[in-house]
Amino acid sequence: MSQLRLQEIRLKRSAQLSFSGEEAIVNHLGYEYRFSAPAAGVLRKMHGWLQRGADAADIAAAIGEPAAVVEQLALALKNHGALSLRQPGEDEAPMDGVAFYDYHRRYAEHWLQPVYEHPFWNKVVEGRASRAQVLGFAFEKYHYIEAAHEHMGIAAANARPELARHLARHFIEEYRHGDIYRRGLHSVFTDEVVLAAPPLPSTRALVNFLNEAAATDSFGYYAANEVLQMTENCDDDTGADDAVSAFYDGMRRHYPYTDKLIESFIVHTRLDQSLGHENVFAQMCRDMPPLAAADVDKVMNLTRGVAERLLGFVDGIDRFYEAFPQMPRLVHGLGAA
Amino acid sequence: MNLDCLHLLPRRVYATRTDESNGDVALTLSDAEVVLDARGYAVWQKVVERLAAGQPCRALPALLDRPAGEVSQALARFHEAGLLVEASDVPVSGSHFHEHEFAPVLPAWLNKAFSHPFWDRMTSGRGSKRLYAGWLVELYHYTRNANRHMPLAAAHCRNKPVKTLLAKHYEEEWNHYHFFSRAAAAMDIDPVLVRESEPLPMTMAMSDFMRQAARTDVMCYAICSAVLEGTTTDSAAFNPFYEKVRELYGVPEAAVTPIYEHLELDGKYQHADLFKEICSHEPAIGARRAAMVLDFGHQMVEHIWLWTDAIERYYADDTQPLPRPRFDAALD
Numbered sequence: 065m066s067q068l069r070l071q072e073i074r075l076k077r078s079a080q081l082s083f084s085g086e087e088a089i090v091n092h093l094g095y096e097y098r099f100s101a102p103a104a105g106v107l108r109k110m111h112g113w114l115q116r117g118a119d120a121a122d123i124a125a126a127i128g129e130p131a132a133v134v135e136q137l138a139l140a141l142k143n144h145g146a147l148s149l150r151q152p153g154e155d156e157a158p159m160d161g162v163a164f165y166d167y168h169r170r171y172a173e174h175w176l177q178p179v180y181e182h183p184f185w186n187k188v189v190e191g192r193a194s195r196a197q198v199l200g201f202a203f204e205k206y207h208y209i210e211a212a213h214e215h216m217g218i219a220a221a222n223a224r225p226e227l228a229r230h231l232a233r234h235f236i237e238e239y240r241h242g243d244i245y246r247r248g249l250h251s252v253f254t255d256e257v258v259l260a261a262p263p264l265p266s267t268r269a270l271v272n273f274l275n276e277a278a279a280t281d282s283f284g285y286y287a288a289n290e291v292l293q294m295t296e297n298c299d300d301d302t303g304a305d306d307a308v309s310a311f312y313d314g315m316r317r318h319y320p321y322t323d324k325l326i327e328s329f330i331v332h333t334r335l336d337q338s339l340g341h342e343n344v345f346a347q348m349c350r351d352m353p354p355l356a357a358a359d360v361d362k363v364m365n366l367t368r369g370v371a372e373r374l375l376g377f378v379d380g381i382d383r384f385y386e387a388f389p390q391m392p393r394l395v396h397g398l399g400a401a
Numbered sequence: 402m403n404l405d406c407l408h409l410l411p412r413r414v415y416a417t418r419t420d421e422s423n424g425d426v427a428l429t430l431s432d433a434e435v436v437l438d439a440r441g442y443a444v445w446q447k448v449v450e451r452l453a454a455g456q457p458c459r460a461l462p463a464l465l466d467r468p469a470g471e472v473s474q475a476l477a478r479f480h481e482a483g484l485l486v487e488a489s490d491v492p493v494s495g496s497h498f499h500e501h502e503f504a505p506v507l508p509a510w511l512n513k514a515f516s517h518p519f520w521d522r523m524t525s526g527r528g529s530k531r532l533y534a535g536w537l538v539e540l541y542h543y544t545r546n547a548n549r550h551m552p553l554a555a556a557h558c559r560n561k562p563v564k565t566l567l568a569k570h571y572e573e574e575w576n577h578y579h580f581f582s583r584a585a586a587a588m589d590i591d592p593v594l595v596r597e598s599e600p601l602p603m604t605m606a607m608s609d610f611m612r613q614a615a616r617t618d619v620m621c622y623a624i625c626s627a628v629l630e631g632t633t634t635d636s637a638a639f640n641p642f643y644e645k646v647r648e649l650y651g652v653p654e655a656a657v658t659p660i661y662e663h664l665e666l667d668g669k670y671q672h673a674d675l676f677k678e679i680c681s682h683e684p685a686i687g688a689r690r691a692a693m694v695l696d697f698g699h700q701m702v703e704h705i706w707l708w709t710d711a712i713e714r715y716y717a718d719d720t721q722p723l724p725r726p727r728f729d730a731a732l733d
Contacts, residue, residue: 077726078733148731156731256454262696265704269606272613357730365599365728372602376711383710384703387516389417394453396413397692398493399486401431401506401699 071150073138074117078174079146083108092146093174099137106133114147145170158354165349167360168367172291175371179295180307182375184382189314196389198315199252200264200381202325203392206249207263208377209332210242211271219278219285226351227282230344234289237339241332248328252321253392261393266380270373277366283352284363288370290345295374296336308333402477404469407458409476409485411449413699415513428484431509435482444475445484452485488688495620495683498691499676503624503698507631510698514632514705519713523649524642530650531723534588535716537656538724539708541581542600546608547574554615554622562682563619566675570626573670580663587655590724598724603711607704614697618690620683624698627676632705633664634673 075081079092088104090097099107109127120138124131141147159167187193188201216235223231249258263271277285312326355363385391416429424439437445444465451464458476462469479485493501522528551571558564582592614622633639643657667673686694715721726732 074732076733077722253450254454254456257450260453262700265603265606265610265700265707268610268613268700268704269602272606272609273602276609276612360730361728364730364733368728369602369605373606376602376606380707384707387706388703390414392450392453394411394413394449395692395696396699397410397695398489398502398688400410400412400488401502401695 070120070135070138072117073114073120073123073134073147073149075114075141076146076148078171079141081107081111081114081146090141090144090146092144093170094177095144097141097144097146099140103137103140106137110134110137120149156357158356159360160354161349161352164352164355164360164363165346168287168290168349168364169294171364172294172367172371175368176291176294176374179371179375179378182378182382184378185307185311187382188318189311191314191318193319194386194389195319196385196391197381198319198322199325199391200385202245202249202252202322202329203258203261204264204267204377204381205329206242206245206258207261207267208270209245211274212238212241214271215274215278215285215289218275219282219289222279222282224282227286227348230286230348231282234341234344237341241335244328244332244335245325248325251324257392257394260395262395264380264384264393266373266376266384269380270370270377273369273373277370281362281366283348284366286345286348287363288366291367291370292374293336293341293345296333402458402473402480404458404461404473404476407476408488409452409458409480410488411452412484412486415509430483431506433483435484441475441478445479448475448479448485490688492685492687493691495680495686496677498683498686498694499680502691502695503627503676503680506695507628510628510702511631514628514702515638515709517706517709517713519709520642522713524645526649528646528650529717530588530652531719532713532716533646533650533652533656534585534590535723536712537581537585537588538590538595538598539601539604539712541578541585541595542598542604543607543708544574544581545578546600546605546611547571547577549608550611550615550622551575553612554619554626557615558619560619560682563623563679566679566682567619567623570672570675573672577663577666580659583659584656587653587659594726595724597727599727601708601711601715601725603704603708607708610701610704614701617697618694619679620686620690620694621697623676623679624694625701627673628698628701628705630667630673630675633667639664 076092079090082089082091083104086101086104088099088107090099106127106129109129110123113123113126118126120135121131124134127134138147138149142149184193184197184201188198193201212235216231216238220228220231220235246255246258274285274288277288312329315322316326412430414428414430418427418429419425420427426437426439426442428435428437428445447465448461451461452458456464458472461467461476462472465472476485480487519528519532523532551567551574555564555567555571558567582595585595586592611622611625614625643660646652647654647657715725716723
C-alpha cells in the first residue's frame with residue numbers, strides 16, 4: 065500500500081469533513097459517510113492537510129502515522145467521491161458516457177436542492193406570498209417555457225450531427241408548451257398583455273444562458289437542459305409529486321384566482337411526463353464517445369450554471385416582485401416611459 | 402374627453418406606496434408622484450391593463466361596465482395628473498428620441514437601478530471589506546465581458562456610421578478590465594485567480610442580455626450601453642461611495658485609485674455621449690420600435706438591480722469562495 069505514493073491528496077471542495085465525539089463525518093453531495101476510531105483519530109490529524117492538499121508521504125511524516133494508513137483512508141474517501149488525488153503515472157482518463165450520466169445526475173440532484181428548498185414555495189403554500197409574486201410566478205413560468213422557441217430552436221439549428229435527431233425532436237415536442245401557460249394566464253390577463261410582458265432579468269438570465277450554450281455546445285446544452293427536465297419529471301419515490309401537489313393545493317386555497325393557472329401548470333407537467341424525455345439524456349450519453357477530463361469540466365460547469373440560474377429564477381420571482389410589485393409588467397412607448 | 406377619437410397610453414409607474422391610514426396610493430412616475438384615493442386606484446388598475454392591451458378608449462365603458470361619461474371623466478383626471486399620455490404613431494428622429502424620450506427618464510432609471518439597499522448598507526457601515534472585494538471581482542468580469550458584446554454589436558450593425566462608432570467604442574474599452582484586476586490585487590486577490598474565476602450568474606446575465614440586444618437591434622444595444630455608461634458619469638454620486646468604503650472598511654487607496662482612473666478615462670473618451678451620437682444617425686424611429694428600444698433600456702435597469710442583489714447576497718456569505726472557482730472535476 066505504501067508503494068502507491070499518492071500525490072496531491074485533497075478534500076474536494078464539494079465535501080465537508082467534521083467531527084462528532086469519536087466519529088469523523090464526511091458529507092458529500094448529500095451523502096454522509098462516518099468513520100469511527102481509530103480511523104476518525106487519524107482523519108482528525110489529517111484534516112488541515114486534506115484541505116490544503118499534500119502528498120501522502122508528507123502528511124504521514126507530519127502527523128506521525130504510517131503512510132499506509134494515510135493512503136488507505138485517502139483511498140476510502142476517494143471511493144466515496146469526496147477526495148481528489150493523483151497516483152503515479154496516472155493520466156486523466158476519459159469518462160465513458162454511462163459513467164458520465166451517473167456522475168452528472170449525482171451532482172445535478174445536489175445542485176438542485178437549494179431550488180427545492182427555496183422559501184418562496186412555502187410562502188405560497190402558507191398564503192404569505194403577494195399577488196404580484198403569485199401571478200409573477202405564472203408569468204415567469206410562461207416566459208421560461210415559451211423560451212423553448214429560443215434555446216431549443218438554437219440548439220436544433222446548431223446541433224452536432226450525432227445529436228441532431230434528439231435536439232430536433234425535443235424542439236418539435238416542446239415548442240407549443242408555452243401556449244398552455246399563455247391560456248392559463250388568459251384567465252387573469254388579456255392576450256396582448258401576456259404576449260408583451262417582459263420577463264424578469266433572472267428569467268432572461270436562465271433563457272439567455274441556455275441560448276448561449278445551445279449555440280456552441282450541443283452536448284453541454286443538453287446536459288444543462290437535463291437539469292431542467294429533472295425538475296419536471298418527478299419520480300414517485302422521491303416525494304416530489306407530493307410536494308408539487310401541496311404547492312398547488314396551497315396556491316388554490318390562498319389565491320383562488322389562480323385556479324385556471326394551476327390547471328395549466330398541471331396539464332403541462334403531465335404532458336412533459338408523457339413525452340418520455342426523461343430517458344433521452346441517458347440515451348444520448350450512451351451514444352457519446354468518452355469525454356476528456358476538460359470536456360467533463362466544461363459540461364459540468366454548464367450544468368452547475370443552469371442549476372444556479374434556476375435558483376436565480378425562483379429567487380428573482382420572490383425578491384424582485386417583492387421590491388417592485390407592479391403587475392402586470394408592461395412595455396411603455398413614446399412619451400410613456 | 403371624447404372617447405371616440407382618443408388613444409391614450411398609461412405611463413410607467415416606478416413604485417407604488419399605500420398610505421395605510423386612508424388607503425391612498427402614491428404612484429411614482431419618472432418625473433412626478435401622483436396620489437390616488439383607493440377607489441381611483443382601483444379604476445386606474447383596470448384602465449391600465451386595458452389600454453396597455455391596445456384597447457381603444459371607446460371600448461372602455463363596455464369593458465369596465467361603467468357609463469361612458471364616468472369613464473371619460475376618469476380618463477380626463479388621469480390624463481391631467483400625467484398618468485396617461487396621448488399615443489402617437491408618428492415616427493420620431495433619433496435625436497428627438499434621445500432628447501425627449503431617453504434623456505428625461507434616465508435619472509428615474511438610474512434611481513431605480515441604484516435603489517437596492519446594498520448601496521446604503523455599504524455607505525452606512527453595515528457592509529464589509531469582503532463585499533467591496535466581491536464587487537470588484539464582479540466588476541472585473543462585467544468589464545471584461547465587453548469583449549462578448551461590443552464586437553458582436555458592431556458585427557450585427559448595418560448602419561455604417563453607427564458601426565464605426567461601435568467599433569471605436571470597443572477599441573477604447575476592450576482591455577479596461579485591467580483596472581479592476583489591479584484594484585482587486587490591492588485587496589490581496591491573486592489576478593490569476595480572478596482571471597480564471599467564474600462570475601456570478603447575474604454578472605454573466607448582464608453581458609448575455611447585451612448580446613441579446615446586439616442581435617435584436619442596434620438601438621436596443623445602444624440604449625443598454627447608455628444606461629451602463631450613465632452609471633459612470635456622475636462623480637458626485639460615486640465618489641462618496643469610494644471614500645466611504647475606504648473610511649469604513651479600511652479598503653486600501655490602491656483598491657480605489659484604478660477605479661477613478663477608469664472613470665476618468667471613460668470621461669475623456671466621452672462614452673456617455675455615444676448614444677446621443679448613435680441616435681443622430683437614425684433618421685426615423687417608429688412607435689413600436691421606440692417602445693422596444695425603451696423596454697430594453699428599462700430591462701437593463703432591472704438587470705443592474707438584480708445584479709447588485711446577487712453580489713450582496715453571495716459575498717455577504719463568508720463561506721462562499723472569493724473569487725468563485727470554475728467547476729473542476731479533480732477538485733469538486
